Amino acid sequence: MPKTEQQFKKIRDNRKEEIIDVALQLFATEGYHSTSIAKIAKKAEISKGLVYNYFKSKEELLIKVVENAAKDVYKYFDLDNNGVLETSELKSFIDGTFHMLKEKIHFWRLYLSFAFNPQILEVISRNIPQKSEKILEMMVDYFRRQGVSNPMTETMYFASVLKGIAVQYIVAPEQYPLEDMKKKLLDQFCYFNG
Amino acid sequence: MPKTEQQFKKIRDNRKEEIIDVALQLFATEGYHSTSIAKIAKKAEISKGLVYNYFKSKEELLIKVVENAAKDVYKYFDLDNNGVLETSELKSFIDGTFHMLKEKIHFWRLYLSFAFNPQILEVISRNIPQKSEKILEMMVDYFRRQGVSNPMTETMYFASVLKGIAVQYIVAPEQYPLEDMKKKLLDQFCYFNG
Amino acid sequence: MPKTEQQFKKIRDNRKEEIIDVALQLFATEGYHSTSIAKIAKKAEISKGLVYNYFKSKEELLIKVVENAAKDVYKYFDLDNNGVLETSELKSFIDGTFHMLKEKIHFWRLYLSFAFNPQILEVISRNIPQKSEKILEMMVDYFRRQGVSNPMTETMYFASVLKGIAVQYIVAPEQYPLEDMKKKLLDQFCYFNG
Amino acid sequence: MPKTEQQFKKIRDNRKEEIIDVALQLFATEGYHSTSIAKIAKKAEISKGLVYNYFKSKEELLIKVVENAAKDVYKYFDLDNNGVLETSELKSFIDGTFHMLKEKIHFWRLYLSFAFNPQILEVISRNIPQKSEKILEMMVDYFRRQGVSNPMTETMYFASVLKGIAVQYIVAPEQYPLEDMKKKLLDQFCYFNG
DNA sequence: GATGAATGAGGGTTCATTCAT
DNA sequence: TATGAATGAACCCTCATTCAT
CATH class of the missing domain: 1.10.357 (Tetracycline Repressor; domain 2)
Structure with missing residues (x-):
């Protein structure tokens, strides 16, 4: 049975929130400029590319954080x-x-x-x-x-x-x-x- | 005939202070990481390389500032x-x-x-x-x-x-x-x- | 759909070997110090940055070679x-x-x-x-x-x-x-x- | 009493030989590419500029060595x-x-x-x-x-x-x-x- | 002859971002 | 949706060489 649209949205929202959480932690402890997208992706256990699926740039991620x-x-x-x-x-x-x-x-x-x-x-x-x-x-x-x-x-x-x-x-x-x-x-x- | 030691010292001291001033300004207004050596050199109207004649590294420049x-x-x-x-x-x-x-x-x-x-x-x-x-x-x-x-x-x-x-x-x-x-x-x- | 892990591994292994081969040739014919990463990348027809996707540093590349x-x-x-x-x-x-x-x-x-x-x-x-x-x-x-x-x-x-x-x-x-x-x-x- | 031309030549020759000696040592122990003119000058206790007074380039110095x-x-x-x-x-x-x-x-x-x-x-x-x-x-x-x-x-x-x-x-x-x-x-x- | 400040090209390296799959 | 290979611009830094003094 395929997932409903709502289920998808929920997954998206969870992922998004997780990325934001990880980013907040890293930005705060290591500084914005010293935190690469690669590091965030690694800590969130996803691929670099996926981050860009949720946020169109590092700057936007910062704003969302x-x-x-x-x-x-x-x-x-x-x-x-x-x-x-x-x-x-x-x-x-x-x-x-x-x-x-x-x-x-x-x-x-x-x-x-x-x-x-x-x-x-x-x-x-x-x-x-x-x-x-x-x-x-x-x-x-x-x-x-x-x-x-x-x-x-x-x-x-x-x-x-x-x-x-x-x-x-x-x-x-x-x-x-x-x-x-x-x-x-x-x-x-x-x-x-x- | 070469410049005397004192003449050289004066030149060095002036330049050093100049670079430090410019760096302070840029670090303060744009942030340390967003301030490249190139930017400092440009604002101080000298070459990039010269900065390294006076400071071993960007980090040392920061410390001196x-x-x-x-x-x-x-x-x-x-x-x-x-x-x-x-x-x-x-x-x-x-x-x-x-x-x-x-x-x-x-x-x-x-x-x-x-x-x-x-x-x-x-x-x-x-x-x-x-x-x-x-x-x-x-x-x-x-x-x-x-x-x-x-x-x-x-x-x-x-x-x-x-x-x-x-x-x-x-x-x-x-x-x-x-x-x-x-x-x-x-x-x-x-x-x-x- | 993403590539499978094996597909990625294959790509990586091939590229790695390719870079090592090119590096060996250049190191041998022109010397280690005279061979820039840029030269290696050019001969391997890839970007400079990609070399660092496979080798942490020029020194590591040397070691692998x-x-x-x-x-x-x-x-x-x-x-x-x-x-x-x-x-x-x-x-x-x-x-x-x-x-x-x-x-x-x-x-x-x-x-x-x-x-x-x-x-x-x-x-x-x-x-x-x-x-x-x-x-x-x-x-x-x-x-x-x-x-x-x-x-x-x-x-x-x-x-x-x-x-x-x-x-x-x-x-x-x-x-x-x-x-x-x-x-x-x-x-x-x-x-x-x- | 001003130095005779021969005396000048002797000074030049001595200096030249000293630079060559220092360069040989450094080239041999640290490698040609890892030996900068600055290092040679420092070890020979002369200025960088003076090296170029005797040898028109690093390559020529190598040849003379x-x-x-x-x-x-x-x-x-x-x-x-x-x-x-x-x-x-x-x-x-x-x-x-x-x-x-x-x-x-x-x-x-x-x-x-x-x-x-x-x-x-x-x-x-x-x-x-x-x-x-x-x-x-x-x-x-x-x-x-x-x-x-x-x-x-x-x-x-x-x-x-x-x-x-x-x-x-x-x-x-x-x-x-x-x-x-x-x-x-x-x-x-x-x-x-x- | 002698100095070292000054330059600029080029080297190693990082990283945000894109893209084929 | 999800991956990570690939790019390229920009970064820090080094160094042979020049030049005013």
């Missing part, structure tokens, strides 16, 4: 339905971010490695919509509601601190006291209503 | 003669760091781009001695003297915040309110004796 | 099953050597050209096991059984004469009276039992 | 004034050859390394007159006078044996029993009148 990972990340940002951030939601958001940091360190390392490579960054920002702006707005609103005198500045500071923690952790995960830092972050930005 | 830039950076860290950090010195140190961030943004972008590229990081840390540990110790000592309850954690937090600011600034220098962030940083960590 | 040729050569040395050389076997061995000298002059020229190039010699002896020692032992034993007073010296002399004939022939195959030399060699070393 | 060494070699061949070889002269010739083999092993290794490199051989034979023919003639005459039935064949055989000994010795000078071989050679070819 980032897109795919970004999906996971943004899950933690869709906390509120009404667009208004509560303190409890901010806490969840921070919880989520720290959790992800540990779980998806591969992705974060990759993501940050791109942040400083203008060429790759350009490719990514051209292809992947950035949702961060909306999140920032919500946060500004939150700090305003908390009575902070300069909510925009506070938001930027908060973002910087969070980014700094992430960076330090990723560079040396073993030595970094992530939990301590989380506590300090919560103390600094979430003490408002208890 | 980083070494050279690191020299500038560490100038701001040698504030104290007695190894004890005063609040005024901490302020100078922060001043210096923010100043450098603006002046040497090329270098910082390069430096951070390496922080997430394991292979390049390995090359650098194998060849360039890191002084950061000593600085951290001084800072721990500083916070202890200020009566902070957990000076080690405070130091890590401070380092994270500073790194975060640097990262955010470098990624988008135009939009980032660097001065505001500096003020907040000083408020947070240097309020002790006025 | 010598290995491959050495196989042919050592066939003539596996005359005896019991490890004891009879006069008739010695004759066959000499016959075989002279035969090979004519048939595989390319290989011999290559082989001798390496004997005097320390760097290449080093590569070869590091990678290809030498069987000559065992052959020498058998010959020493043979001369001892023939009642020669100093069998070790006789063996070295025999080896030298044989080498000398080979060298002279290879340097100027046209003018060299190979058959006459063979007769003299047999007269000198194989007259024992008739 | 061989020419120069050939002079030494042919000294041992000019034994007789009357063109007729006596047994005592043959003995001296053999003595001389073995002596040279030990003294000038560098040159011999180089010479033999060229013997199998057609391209280099071509350069040499195009530029350096070969005297070997005349020597061969003398030897043929000698064997004829000794009553050997086929003097031409005997000469070729003699030359082959001598070459074989030289080759074996040069390839592994440490292990080779050169004196034993010499004795056997004399026994074989010089026993005629005692």
Whole structure:
């Protein structure tokens, strides 16, 4: 009995996801330029040619890798339905971010490695919509509601601190006291209503 | 009659510096792997071969680029003669760091781009001695003297915040309110004796 | 539908042999260092890159070329099953050597050209096991059984004469009276039992 | 007092000879292609440019190296004034050859390394007159006078044996029993009148 | 005469990508 | 769909040679 169209699609999707996973790992641990298509194919136990059956170029594969990972990340940002951030939601958001940091360190390392490579960054920002702006707005609103005198500045500071923690952790995960830092972050930005 | 030894040295030193400058710029703006020796030579208006008259390999050139830039950076860290950090010195140190961030943004972008590229990081840390540990110790000592309850954690937090600011600034220098962030940083960590 | 594994193996084996053949010829006629991969590829009517699909490096290609040729050569040395050389076997061995000298002059020229190039010699002896020692032992034993007073010296002399004939022939195959030399060699070393 | 023209010539000649000596050594130990002009200049403690002041190319330097060494070699061949070889002269010739083999092993290794490199051989034979023919003639005459039935064949055989000994010795000078071989050679070819 | 900076052609090698099967 | 042989451009690097001083 021949496979149905849906079965084929499922196979395709699985294969695709597997390639993306392998690529993410290799990109993150060895760098984008040092990871050849041949290496990805070998690790995914498929042929080089097949990679091109799913992605039309190495660049497209990169984009899909980032897109795919970004999906996971943004899950933690869709906390509120009404667009208004509560303190409890901010806490969840921070919880989520720290959790992800540990779980998806591969992705974060990759993501940050791109942040400083203008060429790759350009490719990514051209292809992947950035949702961060909306999140920032919500946060500004939150700090305003908390009575902070300069909510925009506070938001930027908060973002910087969070980014700094992430960076330090990723560079040396073993030595970094992530939990301590989380506590300090919560103390600094979430003490408002208890 | 041949040129004197000094004349040759001068030529060599000039060329070397020129190549290092060009390489820093290109490495920072286009990435290490995307910058070919040919591109460097072209921008420096010399032949490819000449680069190898001054640097044994692309890797050595990278090391020299980083070494050279690191020299500038560490100038701001040698504030104290007695190894004890005063609040005024901490302020100078922060001043210096923010100043450098603006002046040497090329270098910082390069430096951070390496922080997430394991292979390049390995090359650098194998060849360039890191002084950061000593600085951290001084800072721990500083916070202890200020009566902070957990000076080690405070130091890590401070380092994270500073790194975060640097990262955010470098990624988008135009939009980032660097001065505001500096003020907040000083408020947070240097309020002790006025 | 993809080719079967066997089909691929066949293609690979053929190509590999083809490249080895071309390389042997060029190495022998123009020297190892004067033979570029580009030249080999051109003569084999393939692209430069393809050579590296079959051989990791030029050095590995060299090793395979010598290995491959050495196989042919050592066939003539596996005359005896019991490890004891009879006069008739010695004759066959000499016959075989002279035969090979004519048939595989390319290989011999290559082989001798390496004997005097320390760097290449080093590569070869590091990678290809030498069987000559065992052959020498058998010959020493043979001369001892023939009642020669100093069998070790006789063996070295025999080896030298044989080498000398080979060298002279290879340097100027046209003018060299190979058959006459063979007769003299047999007269000198194989007259024992008739 | 300015140097006389002769003094200049002497300096030039010395320099030239020194470069030739260094080149011979390096060519012999590392191979012609692996020896760069830079390496020669460095070992001779002069500049690269100066080498080109004395030799118009690397190829010319090679020729001069061989020419120069050939002079030494042919000294041992000019034994007789009357063109007729006596047994005592043959003995001296053999003595001389073995002596040279030990003294000038560098040159011999180089010479033999060229013997199998057609391209280099071509350069040499195009530029350096070969005297070997005349020597061969003398030897043929000698064997004829000794009553050997086929003097031409005997000469070729003699030359082959001598070459074989030289080759074996040069390839592994440490292990080779050169004196034993010499004795056997004399026994074989010089026993005629005692 | 003497220097070494400078060039440029060419060598070995890698790798994204294509394509016949 | 799946394979890996095959390509070719581009990469890093070496080196004989030239030339201004």
